[in-house]
Amino acid sequence: MSVGSFFPGRGTLVEESFLKGKAEGEAEGKAEGKAEGKAEAILRVLVARGLAVSDDVARRVSSCGDAGLLDRWLDRAITAAAAEDLFVDDGRE
Numbered sequence: 001m002s003v004g005s006f007f008p009g010r011g012t013l014v015e016e017s018f019l020k021g022k023a024e025g026e027a028e029g030k031a032e033g034k035a036e037g038k039a040e041a042i043l044r045v046l047v048a049r050g051l052a053v054s055d056d057v058a059r060r061v062s063s064c065g066d067a068g069l070l071d072r073w074l075d076r077a078i079t080a081a082a083a084e085d086l087f088v089d090d091g092r093e
Contacts, residue, residue, distance in 0.1 A: 036062075038070040042086070045077040057083045 039061045046053050064070055073086045080086055 035065045035067060035070060038067065038074060039064060042070065042074050042077045045074070046080070046083050046086075049077075051080065051083050053083045057086070061086070 042061050043053060043058060046057075061070075061073065064073075076086045076088075
């Protein structure tokens with residue numbers, strides 16, 4: 001009869017799998033939080049500049065999880081003539 005150990009630091013396969021999953025979950029959570037923060041910043045810049053932000057623009061920005069794309073949109077938000085100008089040259093209008 002074998003008895004499993006649930007004490008931390010034993011290096012069991014179960015413990016290693018748990019810790020790996022926990023680390024991956026934390027990294028994913030951080031990435032999602034950063035994306036949400038960037039999306040909020042983009043929308044705030046547009047509003048602060050007095051540009052009208054449609055529900056479609058707000059939804060598209062808020063649902064984006066691509067950090068590189070959000071960075072490009074944030075840069076564009078600083079000089080865009082209209083909120084929709086964020087999406088120019090992104091292959092999808």
